[in-house]
Amino acid sequence: MSEDSPASPPPVSAPTSEPVGSTPKWKPSTVAVKAGRPEHRPDQPLNEPIVMASTYVAGGDLEYGRYGNPTWTAFEEALGALEGGRCLSFASGLAAVATVLDLVGRDAKVVAPRHAYNGTVLQLGDLEARGRLQTELVDVTDTAAVVAACEDAALVWLESPTNPALEIADIETIRKAAHEAGAYVVVDNTFATPLLQTPLDLDVDMVVHSATKYLAGHSDVLMGAVVTRDEDLYAVLKGRRDDLLGAVPGTLEAWLALRGLRTLHLRVERAQANAQELVRRLSEHPAVGEVRYPGFGGIVSVVLAQGALAADLLTHKTKLWVHATSLGGVESTFERRRRWKSEPATIPDGLVRLSVGIEDVDDLWDDLRTALDDLT
Numbered sequence: 001m002s003e004d005s006p007a008s009p010p011p012v013s014a015p016t017s018e019p020v021g022s023t024p025k026w027k028p029s030t031v032a033v034k035a036g037r038p039e040h041r042p043d044q045p046l047n048e049p050i051v052m053a054s055t056y057v058a059g060g061d062l063e064y065g066r067y068g069n070p071t072w073t074a075f076e077e078a079l080g081a082l083e084g085g086r087c088l089s090f091a092s093g094l095a096a097v098a099t100v101l102d103l104v105g106r107d108a109k110v111v112a113p114r115h116a117y118n119g120t121v122l123q124l125g126d127l128e129a130r131g132r133l134q135t136e137l138v139d140v141t142d143t144a145a146v147v148a149a150c151e152d153a154a155l156v157w158l159e160s161p162t163n164p165a166l167e168i169a170d171i172e173t174i175r176k177a178a179h180e181a182g183a184y185v186v187v188d189n190t191f192a193t194p195l196l197q198t199p200l201d202l203d204v205d206m207v208v209h210s211a212t213k214y215l216a217g218h219s220d221v222l223m224g225a226v227v228t229r230d231e232d233l234y235a236v237l238k239g240r241r242d243d244l245l246g247a248v249p250g251t252l253e254a255w256l257a258l259r260g261l262r263t264l265h266l267r268v269e270r271a272q273a274n275a276q277e278l279v280r281r282l283s284e285h286p287a288v289g290e291v292r293y294p295g296f297g298g299i300v301s302v303v304l305a306q307g308a309l310a311a312d313l314l315t316h317k318t319k320l321w322v323h324a325t326s327l328g329g330v331e332s333t334f335e336r337r338r339r340w341k342s343e344p345a346t347i348p349d350g351l352v353r354l355s356v357g358i359e360d361v362d363d364l365w366d367d368l369r370t371a372l373d374d375l376t
């Protein structure tokens, strides 16, 4: 860790106060709707307005547009309440990833899943190539190997499920091993969302999000976030975001992401129900060699029996499913992941990642089945 980050072992502690804008008794779906709203006062709008400001009158807490904005704060309060920590919003998921990785000191070691989000792996590779840090990529399903890799690590990066292999990590066991070694633990919770998994409750130090995906949920916004219960880490990350990197979000983006977050529970519930039904139907189709699904969430990966060409054909034959990268929107999208040169060779050539949306499941299936039937 760098000089200005707190000493290890990481001071993981319960939050000293309840997350702003929430009440501990509320269930997550109520928190999603209620957290981060202005006080109930006559003529006060129900939603935090879009506050466009680069400059504030001096003498207060904000001072300048890079240090804070009431619209970001509303989003941060809502996501912080859902994850159970303090939230900082960022310009994109990757900006959040970069800011966290920037905490790692020179030559220190980062352990990360070999199938972590592509941009995270690329960034680690770039930092390593420039002699900034060392990286050990691991198979997150091999808990013993990950625990062994933690021994001399400064930071352990986890994604569970991974993208697009959908592997599950034993977060609790790995977290313990990492903390024993004095390393920080980060979980990229983009795929699960705080409705299906709250890693801070497993005592990890930071949660990272691409809010671009499920949180905003409508394929129209790029935004990221980091959530932590550690006040020292929060202060260091905020300092880096505001003063050093300038990786702050746009105001309109924060407002749209918060509007999306209000229906997160409904969207995740429906996407998950659709995904579970499609998994059943896809498993029985002869064109599908393998279905990967961790049992929860809206992302499903299928490996086509006839490989890459069949996978490419599938993604160009549908009327409802859209061939697109990214995920977590209301609309169903899919892509053959190996079409990207940067995708690891350990991902099957014929793997198609499906981001199941909230449409009618029979329509989704009819469209997929028609395209799959054509392949056999």
Ligand SMILES: *Cc1c(COP(=O)(O)O)cnc(C)c1O
Pocket (backbone or CB within 6 Å): 092, 093, 094, 095, 097, 117, 119, 159, 163, 188, 190, 191, 209, 210, 211, 212, 213, 222, 223, 224
């Ligand atoms: C998309 C994604 C990111 C990067 O987020 P952007 O908002 O695209 O910058 C990080 N992690 C995961 C798991 C993602 O899916």
